[in-house]
Amino acid sequence: MFDERPLLRVVAGIVYNHEGELLLTSRPAGKAYAGYWEFAGGKVEAGETEFAALQRELAEELGITVHRALPWLVKIHSYEHARVHLRFFRIPAEGWQGELQAKEGQEWAWQQPGRYTVSPMLPANAALLAALAVPDALSGSLSAGLGDGAAYRVVPYALSEPGHARVLLTLEEAAKLGRLPAADSVWLAVADEAGFAAAQDADVVVWTVGDDAAAETLCQVVSAGVALPVVALADAVLAERYRERWLAAGVHGVAVAQERADC
Numbered sequence: 001m002f003d004e005r006p007l008l009r010v011v012a013g014i015v016y017n018h019e020g021e022l023l024l025t026s027r028p029a030g031k032a033y034a035g036y037w038e039f040a041g042g043k044v045e046a047g048e049t050e051f052a053a054l055q056r057e058l059a060e061e062l063g064i065t066v067h068r069a070l071p072w073l074v075k076i077h078s079y080e081h082a083r084v085h086l087r088f089f090r091i092p093a094e095g096w097q098g099e100l101q102a103k104e105g106q107e108w109a110w111q112q113p114g115r116y117t118v119s120p121m122l123p124a125n126a127a128l129l130a131a132l133a134v135p136d137a138l139s140g141s142l143s144a145g146l147g148d149g150a151a152y153r154v155v156p157y158a159l160s161e162p163g164h165a166r167v168l169l170t171l172e173e174a175a176k177l178g179r180l181p182a183a184d185s186v187w188l189a190v191a192d193e194a195g196f197a198a199a200q201d202a203d204v205v206v207w208t209v210g211d212d213a214a215a216e217t218l219c220q221v222v223s224a225g226v227a228l229p230v231v232a233l234a235d236a237v238l239a240e241r242y243r244e245r246w247l248a249a250g251v252h253g254v255a256v257a258q259e260r261a262d263c
Helices: 050-062 123-131 171-177 193-198 212-223 236-249
Strands: 007-015 022-026 040-043 070-078 083-091 108-111 137-141 145-147 153-156 166-170 185-190 204-208 230-234 253-257
Touching: 007 022, 007 050, 022 050, 040 050, 050 083, 070 123, 070 236, 083 123, 166 171, 171 185, 185 193, 193 212, 212 230, 212 236, 230 236, 236 253
Parallel strands: 007 083, 137 253, 153 166, 166 185, 185 204, 204 230, 230 253
Antiparallel strands: 007 040, 022 108, 070 083, 137 145, 145 153
16 A cells, blocks of 8 residues: 655765775664664754764764764665655764763664674665665676685576576576576666666666766766666776765775676
8 A cells, every 4th residue: 555644855874984894773662663762863953964963963872973974775665653754864974973871771782784683673674784784885797606715695697506696697598597596695787767767676777887977967867876886897998987976975885897706
């Protein structure tokens, strides 16, 4: 049944420390889902920008000052108490300052992306928590797969075996299969806005960028807000030229194209 309630605009901040850990906080007593773990944030007040609301909420809840944040994903979620438009921001370690304080009586914990030890989690955040384990710097190709130079590896579907956690395929390959393959994380490769619209059932979208026009299109699409992480795949020159703009627009990460993936 379609939820016709008006959208409540909310922002949330994914705060990082210099060890690469991210901050989770518990919802205090008296609030809906009290005791559940989530990212700090709150409602956007009338007349506020999303970034201004983020700064205010994190100062009120955690006593920190935020001066830089990268827009990330947008989710719309229906709770019992409200229909919420959630804008998530990633706040790098150098993007905030101050001593963390539990100003609302909440608990807080630093967590390694992909290895969470606190529970229960707020229901809307399950896919987000998985997406945050995706590195923001990768290399490789659609035919060889993608990697981060360490343990993280995304295997082309044509080369995958049972047990591979992350597989990569094109929309055309998915269409031939008639379904998405069974894997913990399915990455779909697209080359334009129409392809992106068709890839919304993926866990991660790899957007291949071949020239400046495609790079600008990617900026425009993610700036409007996207619901799943986008990794831009481009040659070293384009990746260097657009990396900061892409990340500032909301791209999750950048993969430098090369025939052999770092793994």
